Amino acid sequence: MTIAFEGVRYGYAGARQPALDGIDLVLHSGSVLGVVGANESGKSTLCLVAAGLAPATIAGRLDGTVTIDGLSTAGARPYELAQRCGVLFQNPVTQLSGTASTVWEEVAFAPRNLGLALDDVVDRVELALADLGIGGLAARDPQRLSGGQAQLVALAGVIALRPPYLVLDEPTSQLDPRGTNLVSDILAGLVEATGAGILIVEHKTDLLARMANRIAVLETGRVVAEGPGKEVLADPRLEDWGISPPSGIRIARAAAAAGVSVPEVAA
Amino acid sequence: MDWLSRQFSTRVIVLMPIAIAINIAVGYTVQTVLKLPIYMDSIGTILVGVLAGPIAGALTGILSNLIWQYAPGIGGGTIGPFAVTAGVIGLLAGLWGYLGVYRPRPASGTQLYGAALVGVAIILVLAWRIYTSPVYGGDPSTGGYGSGVYLVIVGIGVVAALAVGGFIILRRDAAGAWVAVAGAVTGIVAAIVSAPIAAYLFGGVTGSGVDLIVAALRQGGADVFNASLGQGFFSDPIDKTITSFVVYIVLASLSTRVLARFPLGERIAGSAAAY
Amino acid sequence: MAELEAPAAPSAPSDGSTAISGRLPDFVARPPTGPYRRLNPTTKLVIAFAEALVAFGVRGWTGPLVVLGVILAGAVTARIGRALLPYLLATIPLVASILLINTFLYPGATDRIVTVGPLAPTWTGLVAATQATLRVVAFAMSVALLGLTTQPDHLIADLERRGAGRRVMFVVGATLRMIPRMIERAGEITEAQRARALDTEGRVWRRARGVVPLAGPLVFGALTDVEELTMALEARGFTAPTRRTVLRVFPDSGWERGARWALFLGSIVVLILSIAGRLEFLP
Numbered sequence: 001m002t003i004a005f006e007g008v009r010y011g012y013a014g015a016r017q018p019a020l021d022g023i024d025l026v027l028h029s030g031s032v033l034g035v036v037g038a039n040e041s042g043k044s045t046l047c048l049v050a051a052g053l054a055p056a057t058i059a060g061r062l063d064g065t066v067t068i069d070g071l072s073t074a075g076a077r078p079y080e081l082a083q084r085c086g087v088l089f090q091n092p093v094t095q096l097s098g099t100a101s102t103v104w105e106e107v108a109f110a111p112r113n114l115g116l117a118l119d120d121v122v123d124r125v126e127l128a129l130a131d132l133g134i135g136g137l138a139a140r141d142p143q144r145l146s147g148g149q150a151q152l153v154a155l156a157g158v159i160a161l162r163p164p165y166l167v168l169d170e171p172t173s174q175l176d177p178r179g180t181n182l183v184s185d186i187l188a189g190l191v192e193a194t195g196a197g198i199l200i201v202e203h204k205t206d207l208l209a210r211m212a213n214r215i216a217v218l219e220t221g222r223v224v225a226e227g228p229g230k231e232v233l234a235d236p237r238l239e240d241w242g243i244s245p246p247s248g249i250r251i252a253r254a255a256a257a258a259g260v261s262v263p264e265v266a267a
Numbered sequence: 268m269d270w271l272s273r274q275f276s277t278r279v280i281v282l283m284p285i286a287i288a289i290n291i292a293v294g295y296t297v298q299t300v301l302k303l304p305i306y307m308d309s310i311g312t313i314l315v316g317v318l319a320g321p322i323a324g325a326l327t328g329i330l331s332n333l334i335w336q337y338a339p340g341i342g343g344g345t346i347g348p349f350a351v352t353a354g355v356i357g358l359l360a361g362l363w364g365y366l367g368v369y370r371p372r373p374a375s376g377t378q379l380y381g382a383a384l385v386g387v388a389i390i391l392v393l394a395w396r397i398y399t400s401p402v403y404g405g406d407p408s409t410g411g412y413g414s415g416v417y418l419v420i421v422g423i424g425v426v427a428a429l430a431v432g433g434f435i436i437l438r439r440d441a442a443g444a445w446v447a448v449a450g451a452v453t454g455i456v457a458a459i460v461s462a463p464i465a466a467y468l469f470g471g472v473t474g475s476g477v478d479l480i481v482a483a484l485r486q487g488g489a490d491v492f493n494a495s496l497g498q499g500f501f502s503d504p505i506d507k508t509i510t511s512f513v514v515y516i517v518l519a520s521l522s523t524r525v526l527a528r529f530p531l532g533e534r535i536a537g538s539a540a541a542y
Numbered sequence: 543m544a545e546l547e548a549p550a551a552p553s554a555p556s557d558g559s560t561a562i563s564g565r566l567p568d569f570v571a572r573p574p575t576g577p578y579r580r581l582n583p584t585t586k587l588v589i590a591f592a593e594a595l596v597a598f599g600v601r602g603w604t605g606p607l608v609v610l611g612v613i614l615a616g617a618v619t620a621r622i623g624r625a626l627l628p629y630l631l632a633t634i635p636l637v638a639s640i641l642l643i644n645t646f647l648y649p650g651a652t653d654r655i656v657t658v659g660p661l662a663p664t665w666t667g668l669v670a671a672t673q674a675t676l677r678v679v680a681f682a683m684s685v686a687l688l689g690l691t692t693q694p695d696h697l698i699a700d701l702e703r704r705g706a707g708r709r710v711m712f713v714v715g716a717t718l719r720m721i722p723r724m725i726e727r728a729g730e731i732t733e734a735q736r737a738r739a740l741d742t743e744g745r746v747w748r749r750a751r752g753v754v755p756l757a758g759p760l761v762f763g764a765l766t767d768v769e770e771l772t773m774a775l776e777a778r779g780f781t782a783p784t785r786r787t788v789l790r791v792f793p794d795s796g797w798e799r800g801a802r803w804a805l806f807l808g809s810i811v812v813l814i815l816s817i818a819g820r821l822e823f824l825p
Contacts, residue, residue, distance in 0.1 A: 012524055013524065013527045013528065014522075014523040014524045014526075014527045014536070015524060048773070051777065053773050053776060053777060056776070057277070057772060057773055057776045058528060058769075058773070059527065059528060077781070078776035078777065078779075078781060079776075079779040079780070079781055079782035079783075081777075082776070082777050082778060082779045083779075086777065087773070087774075087777045089770055089773070089774065091770060094767045094770040094771050094774070095770065095771070095774040096774075097774070097775065097778065097780075098284070098712075098715070098716040098719055098720070098771070099712055099715050099716065101695055102569055102570060104567055104569070104570055105570060105789070108787075108789070109778055110778035110779050111787065112786050112787040112789070113708075113778060113779035113780055113782050113784075113786060114779045114782050114784055115782065115784030115785050115786060115787055116787055117787070118787055118788070118789070119565070121787050121789075122565045122566065138567060138569075139567070139569045143719070154774075157778060158777070158778070161778070161779070275709060277772050277775055277776055277780060277781055278768060278769075278772045280709045280712060280713060280775075281768050281771045281772045281775065282765075282768055283713045283717075284712075284713050284716035284717040284720050285720065285764040285765070285767070285768065287713070287717045288717055288720040288721050288723075288724040288764075289724060289757075289760055289761060289764065291721055291724070291725070292721070292724035292725045292727070292728040292760065293728060293756060293757055293760065295725060295728070296725070296728040296729065296732060296756065297756075300729070300732060301732070307757075310757055310761070314761070326710075330713060330714065330717070334714065334717055334718065334721075336685060337590075337685055337688065337689065338718060338721060339689045339694070340722075344633075344636060344682075345636065345678070347594075347681075347685075348598070468598050468674075468677065469640065469674055469677070469678060470640050470643075470644045470670055470671060470673075470674030470675075471643070471644070472636070472639045472640045472643050472644070472674070473636075474635060474636035474639055478639050478643065481643060482643050482647060485643065485647035485648070485649060486647055488649050489649060490649050490650055491644075491648075491670075513757050513758075516758070517757075517758065517761050517762070520762075521765070525765070525769075528769075
């Protein structure tokens with residue numbers, strides 16, 4: 001049970017360079033794959049391609065194949081893909097559907113779109129709210145939440161479809177520290193709660209150190225390193241690729257440079 | 268009907284509320300806060316028409332007026348019935364979109380000055396047509412209105428011609444001529460469609476600053492319908508031409524990557540494809 | 543957890559039975575109460591539509607006066623008579639314009655009321671002015687009645703249940719939510735321009751220069767949101783070909799449905815008759 005990239009190349013419509021240039025990657029269910037890379041390395045594109053939104057929604061050209069549990073994303077309709085792979089973006093507010101006056105209805109948006117039975121819709125909303133611990137926000141206006149809360153509501157809206165895979169594109173980058181902690185705590189526990197396979201793009205390597213089983217490093221549209229989380233984060237080439245290692249490692253290295261011996265711990 | 272459903276892709280559906288809200292917000296701010304004698308409530312309509320097509324544009328216009336009329340809090344007045352005009356504006360904008368009117372046309376030298384000349388000429392011709400329109404009481408030399416009205420028309424015509432010519436030359440972009448023509452034509456059609464609505468439903472008065480123009484025309488002897496038409500010929504071409512340029516400037520600064528995702532986007536993308 | 547749900551299963555036609563909707567939280571499923579208010583939202587919309595049609599379509603005194611009477615009856619039933627007052631007051635500037643311009647400047651009329659210097663108000667003008675005023679006031683009151691008794695969300699939900707496309711309803715709903723924020727943003731931009739010494743009170747030319755700087759940032763700020771929301775909507779099944787699950791059903795009895803159709807068709811018939819000149823006998 002995987003999302004598999006095979007020889008994936010992707011170029012946006014009207015662009016000269018491909019954003020992804022030969023990606024071979026596998027995401028397993030029940031595990032977390034972290035993706036790091038400098039700006040413009042293709043991380044966001046990777047998310048869109050993984051979820052099948054590229055090229056289905058934004059045109060552009062896809063070479064190679066992306067298969068979600070055996071189904072190729074090429075030619076699949078977005079609403080079919082929505083049930084297989086959910087996506088969460090950076091900006092919490094622009095993801096709100098703008099159709100709901102309460103969080104409850106916002107979370108119900110996706111199940112309702114698919115025409116599921118009302119009982120089913122209610123079940124899913126309640127479960128999603130419970131999984132993320134935001135049942136108390138159910139009656140609130142989604143437009144009036146803090147960044148972290150809004151992001152969790154968006155996430156609830158996504159998992160209401162119970163997709164076996166989740167793709168998260170820098171979900172905490174527009175949140176303040178409090179929001180970041182809120183969201184990252186929940187994410188960390190999500191795999192256990194739902195058994196989903198999660199692909200998470202993040203700058204915050206500390207966060208990935210906690211969450212990710214495996215990590216892939218992207219540079220100019222290619223995977224330059226991939227392996228177990230702790231190994232990749234300890235790789236000395238990380239900074240060359242424009243990525244700041246987790247604080248534990250940075251501290252250890254700085255200490256070593258000062259002649260003090262401190263064990264290099266990724267966490 | 269694929270042509271129709273393509274006009275209403277998800278992206279267009281997302282753009283429409285934004286366009287409608289811009290229509291209402293800018294219209295409200297310009298008319299009520301800045302108190303200028305223009306409408307500026309069609310930016311979104313023309314934007315959608317050019318990017319997505321005539322039906323999407325028309326629907327944007329119609330919904331803008333209806334929602335503005337019935338929206339709790341800011342609604343009211345005489346806006347609702349002019350949804351017809353707004354629909355026509357959107358339709359025309361779609362036509363301009365198909366014709367590629369809003370595509371940048373970088374030019375230089377004789378081509379550039381030629382375009383500037385064309386633009387200036389068309390503006391002056393339109394101003395002249397309005398100047399001598401029977402609606403204003405006919406030939407000024409044989410009576411009709413006080414020279415004030417005519418002077419203003421001439422003045423606006425000259426300023427508009429200079430602005431359009433300057434735009435073309437300073438930006439080295441011949442598209443200015445097309446944009447000006449599209450705006451002026453839209454304005455004239457809008458005036459013709461609006462006049463019966465204003466005259467028969469509201470007695471020729473719509474409660475905005477332009478009523479002063481209506482009063483002046485009535486004083487000169489124009490009946491209810493002709494006064495409304497005269498006021499329309501006065502305000503609408505100016506308003507729609509300015510709007511046309513605003514839309515053009517906005518579109519010209521969007522990257523090809525963004526434009527290409529809209530149904531008519533490729534017709535707008537210039538040769539200088541900025542990614 | 544990894545099962546797929548088949549989207550093909552149509553939603554159980556919720557007819558409002560408590561067994562199903564009883565599970566919906568109160569804040570989602572609370573129906574409106576009170577006379578007139580508890581009419582089906584579409585009925586209230588049709589009423590507003592008919593009122594507008596008759597007020598504008600039937601010339602003379604009858605149309606607007608009948609409509610005003612009906613509105614008053616509705617307002618009293620819904621106990622919002624007092625609430626109509628601000629809406630009425632809001633029409634005063636427009637009404638004043640209509641009365642002044644038409645009474646004093648009505649070319650072609652010769653029946654003067656009085657001649658005071660250059661001013662020559664005419665009876666014909668006054669009649670035309672008053673009729674136009676009544677039309678405008680009747681229309682404004684019909685809008686007010688709808689606005690005061692119907693929540694937009696309810697109306698949108700009901701229309702969607704009846705088959706109005708989810709995309710049109712999305713546009714209407716999203717617009718309503720966006721308007722206050724957009725007006726606020728426009729105000730902020732204008733304030734910022736003002737702070738940069740762009741005069742909003744000064745001569746027309748200075749104020750006019752404020753237009754493009756206003757429209758530009760407003761449009762750009764909004765366009766950048768389009769991409770993400772488009773993808774978010776697609777990712778949540780917005781384009782699925784199924785009918786959206788209905789959350790709440792507003793009561794709609796047989797006689798209400800019949801009355802609604804009668805009103806809808808009747809007002810159209812009246813309009814046609816009026817255009818065809820068959821209603822000239824009415825004052």
